[in-house]
Amino acid sequence: MSVSFPSQDHHVLAVDGVSLSLAAGRILGVVGESGSGKSQLFKAVCGLSQGAVSGSARLEGRELIGLSNKELGKVRGKEIGYVLQDPMTSLNPFLQIRTQLTEVAVRHLGLSKSDALNRARGLLKKVQIPEPERTLRNYPHELSGGMRQRVVIAMALMAEPKVLIADEPTTALDATVQLQILRLLKSLNESTGVSVVLISHDIGVVSSVCDEVLVMYAGRVAERAAVDDLIAAPRHPYTHQLIESTPDVGHPKTKVLHGIPGGLPAPDTDRERCLFADRCFQSAPVCFSQRPSVRQIASHQTLCHFPLEEEAALA
Numbered sequence: 001m002s003v004s005f006p007s008q009d010h011h012v013l014a015v016d017g018v019s020l021s022l023a024a025g026r027i028l029g030v031v032g033e034s035g036s037g038k039s040q041l042f043k044a045v046c047g048l049s050q051g052a053v054s055g056s057a058r059l060e061g062r063e064l065i066g067l068s069n070k071e072l073g074k075v076r077g078k079e080i081g082y083v084l085q086d087p088m089t090s091l092n093p094f095l096q097i098r099t100q101l102t103e104v105a106v107r108h109l110g111l112s113k114s115d116a117l118n119r120a121r122g123l124l125k126k127v128q129i130p131e132p133e134r135t136l137r138n139y140p141h142e143l144s145g146g147m148r149q150r151v152v153i154a155m156a157l158m159a160e161p162k163v164l165i166a167d168e169p170t171t172a173l174d175a176t177v178q179l180q181i182l183r184l185l186k187s188l189n190e191s192t193g194v195s196v197v198l199i200s201h202d203i204g205v206v207s208s209v210c211d212e213v214l215v216m217y218a219g220r221v222a223e224r225a226a227v228d229d230l231i232a233a234p235r236h237p238y239t240h241q242l243i244e245s246t247p248d249v250g251h252p253k254t255k256v257l258h259g260i261p262g263g264l265p266a267p268d269t270d271r272e273r274c275l276f277a278d279r280c281f282q283s284a285p286v287c288f289s290q291r292p293s294v295r296q297i298a299s300h301q302t303l304c305h306f307p308l309e310e311e312a313a314l315a
Contacts, residue, residue, distance in 0.1 A: 001055035001065075003037070003044045003219075012267040014040040014051060016219035022163065027189055027196040029206025029227065031242070032216035035264050038199045039085070041216075042165050046080055047072040059162070078108040081156030081194075085168040087148035090155070091140040098136035101155055108159035116158075123154040126191075127184055146177035153184065157194070164188070165197045170205060182209050203239075204246045207231050215239045218265055218275040225300040235295075235302040237280045274305065282306055 003015040015037045022028050030038050043049040045057045045064060057064045059079060064072070076082065084090045092100060098120060105116035117136070124132035127150040140148055149169060156164055166185060170178040186209045189196050200206050206213055206227070213230045215223040215238065223236040234240045244258040262279040269275065277287035284306065292305045300307075 001041065001044060001053065001057060003040050003049055003051040003053050005051045007267065010268060011052070013219050013271065015044065016271065017055075018216070018219070018221055020214055020221070020224070022195050022197060024162070024195055025189070025193050026212065027186070027198060027210045029210035029213040030197060030199045030216060031203045031206050031213060032201065032222075033264060034201055035218075036216040037219035038216050039167055042082075042167065042197060042199065046076055046082060046165070048076075048082075074108075077104055077156075077161070078159040079162050081159070081161035081164045083149075083152050083156050083164065083166040083169050085171055087145070087152040088140060090152045091148065093140050095139070096136065097138050097140070097143075097151055101136070101151070101158060104155055104158035119158065120154070123157055124151070126157075126188070127151075127154045128180070129154075145173055146180065149173065149177075149181055150184070153181075153188075157188065157192070160192075161194060163195045163197065165199070167199045168201070169198070170200070170202075178205070185209060202246070203231075203242045215242070220275065220303060221294075221301070222276065222304075223300060223302045229299045233308075235297050235300045235307040236304050237282055237308065238276050240308060241279075241281075
């Protein structure tokens with residue numbers, strides 16, 4: 001899939017030929033810096049992107065790209081639940097939580113208002129809200145950030161979707177609440193079987209709950225691997241540097257953080273090359289003149305001319 005946006009004299013590729021798969025009951029982490037194309041990729045899957053979308057996105061064999069807004073409206077909420085980055089933008093400030101939750105079940109499941117309300121109570125308990133009845137009467141501004149996030153997750157699960165896309169669900173939450181939300185997503189995955197896409201800029205967040213990790217950079221997939229393999233021995237230099245720049249809470253005084261120099265490439269950068277070459281510690285002339293091909297190394301798929309050896313990755 002690719003997603004592009006027009007500029008004055010060319011098109012900017014926000015997503016550049018990304019391919020991925022998500023198996024039933026699995027949790028896929030998608031990680032990368034802000035601007036790497038993570039959110040645009042999944043907005044395009046759900047028909048929410050404002051860019052020009054090309055390629056294919058299939059849910060259990062059904063093509064989603066090209067569906068009308070009416071048809072996509074039946075997919076969003078019912079088959080794909082979406083948790084947006086800011087829970088306040090997902091909730092109507094003028095409506096009680098009960099109204100916003102029950103609307104989903106009435107529309108997508110055809111439940112009566114009383115049955116939808118019972119389902120809302122049950123889901124609020126499932127997402128570990130201690131006083132569901134009180135919360136149902138609340139307005140969004142009366143809830144804390146962590147409580148709003150739980151409500152949004154409950155709303156995304158109201159119609160029993162097959163896939164739950166959680167876009168930066170722990171942003172702006174304190175460390176304790178972050179951990180609670182991550183454990184909640186893992187618990188929901190195990191208890192309901194819902195497949196989860198967890199989007200984050202923090203590789204530490206995705207490594208704690210995901211089965212696989214997809215690392216994106218400048219609209220491309222830099223690396224994909226099982227989470228334990230990727231953390232233990234990353235093959236792409238970008239993945240390696242992301243891990244090196246992540247704080248280790250267990251050893252805060254001994255680990256030296258290594259920031260990644262520079263920034264994402266400018267929109268008009270030649271894309272027939274490695275887009276990470278300017279920031280890479282091992283770039284060579286070929287990196288600036290030739291687009292790398294995907295290489296399969298053990299469980300890893302990596303887009304690099306010179307994938308890291310296991311010994312170097314562990315060093």
